[in-house]
Amino acid sequence: MWKKESVRGFAAVALAALSLGQGAAARAEDASGYPSRPVTIVVPFGPGGSADVYARVLAEKLGRETGKSFIVENRPGAGAVIGTQFVAKAPPDGYTLLMMSNTQTVNESLLRQKPYELMRDFVAVAPVNEAPLVLVVRSGLAPKTLPELVRQAKAAPGKLNYASSGTGTPYHMAGELFKSMAGIDVVHIPYKSSGGARTDVLGGQVDMMFDAVSTMTDLIATGKVRALATTGKARSGVMPDVPTMAELGLPDYTATLWLGILAPKGTPQPIVDSLNQKIAKVVQDPATRALWARSGIDGMTMSPAAFTQYLNQDIAKWRKIVESAHITVD
Numbered sequence: 001m002w003k004k005e006s007v008r009g010f011a012a013v014a015l016a017a018l019s020l021g022q023g024a025a026a027r028a029e030d031a032s033g034y035p036s037r038p039v040t041i042v043v044p045f046g047p048g049g050s051a052d053v054y055a056r057v058l059a060e061k062l063g064r065e066t067g068k069s070f071i072v073e074n075r076p077g078a079g080a081v082i083g084t085q086f087v088a089k090a091p092p093d094g095y096t097l098l099m100m101s102n103t104q105t106v107n108e109s110l111l112r113q114k115p116y117e118l119m120r121d122f123v124a125v126a127p128v129n130e131a132p133l134v135l136v137v138r139s140g141l142a143p144k145t146l147p148e149l150v151r152q153a154k155a156a157p158g159k160l161n162y163a164s165s166g167t168g169t170p171y172h173m174a175g176e177l178f179k180s181m182a183g184i185d186v187v188h189i190p191y192k193s194s195g196g197a198r199t200d201v202l203g204g205q206v207d208m209m210f211d212a213v214s215t216m217t218d219l220i221a222t223g224k225v226r227a228l229a230t231t232g233k234a235r236s237g238v239m240p241d242v243p244t245m246a247e248l249g250l251p252d253y254t255a256t257l258w259l260g261i262l263a264p265k266g267t268p269q270p271i272v273d274s275l276n277q278k279i280a281k282v283v284q285d286p287a288t289r290a291l292w293a294r295s296g297i298d299g300m301t302m303s304p305a306a307f308t309q310y311l312n313q314d315i316a317k318w319r320k321i322v323e324s325a326h327i328t329v330d
Helices: 004-032 050-066 078-088 102-110 146-155 170-182 194-202 213-221 269-284 286-293 304-324
Strands: 039-043 070-074 096-101 122-131 133-138 161-164 187-190 208-212 225-230 257-264
Touching: 004 269, 039 050, 039 078, 050 070, 050 096, 050 122, 050 257, 050 269, 078 096, 078 102, 078 257, 096 102, 096 122, 102 170, 102 304, 122 269, 122 304, 133 170, 133 194, 133 213, 146 225, 161 170, 161 194, 170 187, 170 208, 170 304, 194 208, 194 213, 208 213, 213 225, 257 269, 269 286, 269 304
Parallel strands: 039 070, 039 096, 161 187, 161 208
Antiparallel strands: 096 257, 122 257, 133 208, 133 225
């Protein structure tokens, strides 16, 4: 005969097992019926930028796919920290998502006092798309090719300069990666926006900048700036005549603009997987791919596990540049 203590112990274990089973069943049920109400995609940048634009494209198509509303909410500020922190603190139920860019992976080493850690407080859901940058120089600058530019920079350290939309932005980090891999000293001039940086390169006040391919296409075609190289793994479909940095002597150089979706840590895996599949369907849609391709943008698809690995690698890549270049923000 069992002692009372044994009976109580068995009952406690059985009750715990039942609770776990009910919890798992509830999570599975939530995933099978997800979403049952509106989902918010938080963009930690201002309206009109690429993250905002493609978050709205994604929201519209996911809404059409699921029959539920996906709402874009802009929460800019503090170098994307405000919106990112908001999502980090949101309930992990799949109803508050973050549209991130590689700004956040740079911030992991650039902003040491931020109130969250990307890989601790979020789970990777899915990438969305990426686009290469193009290195352009003012029309009056002597070098006509990337090797010529590197030779001039080495012959006169600190004499050339390049503009960016601000410290830690993808445009800035592309320049720092270039400096590191080419072994040159080029002065960084940060602006408050890419528009201001672009204006001064066009006006001849600054020597060069890395900028979005889609933005620079017409300016290059009309001779207002000169394209030396693009920054993707392969040539851009909208600039097929412009070689990549890797082709011109900088093997493994890549510095793209990319976007992805994260969710708060603890979001049930079935919901993460469901979102991943739905986003992949949007990205792989032939009409979407054709539309994006006209702007030099490529869709990205990865499993949550593969996207997690991608994020970790990107964080490590930019940490090396931030630390070796001693990049800081005020």
